[in-house]
Amino acid sequence: MSFIEVENVSKTFKVSKRSAGIPGMIANMFVPKFEKKEAVRDISLSIEKGEMVGFIGPNGAGKSTTIKMLSGILCPDNGTINVNGYVPYKQRKDYVAGIGVVFGQKSQLQWDLPVIDSFELLRAIYRIPDDLYKKNLDRFVEMLDMGGFINQPVRQLSLGQRMRSDIVAALLHSPQIVFFDEPTIGVDIIGKETIRKFIKELNEQDDVTMLFTTHDMQDIEQTCKRIIIIDKGKIMYDGSLAEIRSKYGTTRQLIAEMNQDMEVASIKDIIIEKQDNRKYSFTFDNQVVDVNRLMHTILDTYNVKDVTVNEPEIESIIQKMYNGEV
């Protein structure tokens, strides 16, 4: 049996439905109406130890619900889940001692206390041995560059700083499995980059099994080899990233706006188009050209005012799937 084994799992929520405005409210007071929302429908998947899996889909696709069932918070209506020999929702207390979960939307830090105090509390909760705690803390703080704000109260941190602290909080007890639920949401480019690098390193060095939800394709491309695409509670695709990438195309477009009128010299493997006197588009294949290097080349060579990179969005991939193109 695989490390994480999910079989035919479904979860339905009852959501209150009422028509808008005061008449709707009054009607609802006496005759409440509910409708069933199938958040997850008949999902099966298996993940091996040490794997890093990207779990993507648009908002409301059922990603978070799946993560919550896998982490023992929610109980599936049907089907079975088995992770490392545990049934998460039945053996919650023992099970969660060995996993780590990061919810991008919810912090598990103490709002009023310095970050380090939250870590100390977690050390007591998880009964982390002193040497392990110190080793992990020093290592993570260094990797995520947190030295500057570890003594600040959580409420005074920027979103990126808080997210990094939350990631460390979930990892202090050296879990074997980590679930990330949108760990880069609302974080700026540099912050995202740091987080991705950290996650990747951790997976490679410590053989931690990871499941990673996001709707940012960049997150997945830089970290995962395997992806699962989910939409409307169903798995649309489960396989290697390389495969789907080659299918949906790897073309990217970088648009640079210059500070003054200028001509741009040609670059190898890149199609350059002039949009107006100051605006140029650089179209390239991101398997051939490294975006970072291209961006540096352009920034170093020209007097650039603004740069944007366009990429196919997850919604359009799913749209393509519906149309049978993938």
Add this chain to the structure above:
Amino acid sequence: MGLTPYLAFAKKSFLSKSAYRLDHWMGILNTMIRLFIFVEIYKSLYGTREAVDGITMTMVTTNFILSLCLESFFAVDDFYLSSRINNGSIATEMLLPVSFHGRMLATNLGTAVFKLIFHFIPALLLAIFFIGMEAPAGAGNFVLFILSAILGYGVLWSISFMFQMLSFWLINVWAIMTIKNVFINVLSGSMIPLWFMPKWMSGVINFTPFASIYFSPVQIYLGNIGAAEIGMCFVKQIVWILVLMIIGKLLWIKGQKKMVVQGG
């Protein structure tokens, strides 16, 4: 070793209590005002009489002082679960490898210890100084009073625990908690001493957990009841704690399956 996380929760709750100083002083004032009003009302009711149905005015005063002071440190957060369900933070709570009930109790106890030291004791001393009350009927009675008060807290906590489990279905449990608290106020003897209840009423109250909260300890303190009855009080308290906890636990198991995590 097994207690470490719970001690950490209790300590955190104890420390965070000290952050709201004004609230704390107002709490003591609140206890004193209520005490003063209740005592004055009964003073005028008693008039010049020595005793009513064998109950003296000082016994009434003692009942009020003890039950209101106990009430001041019997900290129970009625909205512990519902607030966490309401804002979705139940998700992160459930990720901690500790028992949710244990954590809830530890947090409440941390607050209770804080209130015992900084609310109960000052309020009690002020009350003894300004109003005056009877001494315990004996050293044994005093020890049993403390034991019974601890079990009284257990009963109060279990009632709240059971009702809190309804949060899984209702999410907002404010109204139910308010009704529950009215019942506790009226039927536990902290507002109307149970001696003065009509016969049929005290018969009914005997079959509820409410008298076990404040009234049983007070009776023991005053030495109003004999050894057999004291034993009965303890049995009742323990049985109520068990019954309420079992119902609460069953609701918890059922509720967990229904749980919704709000907000993404």
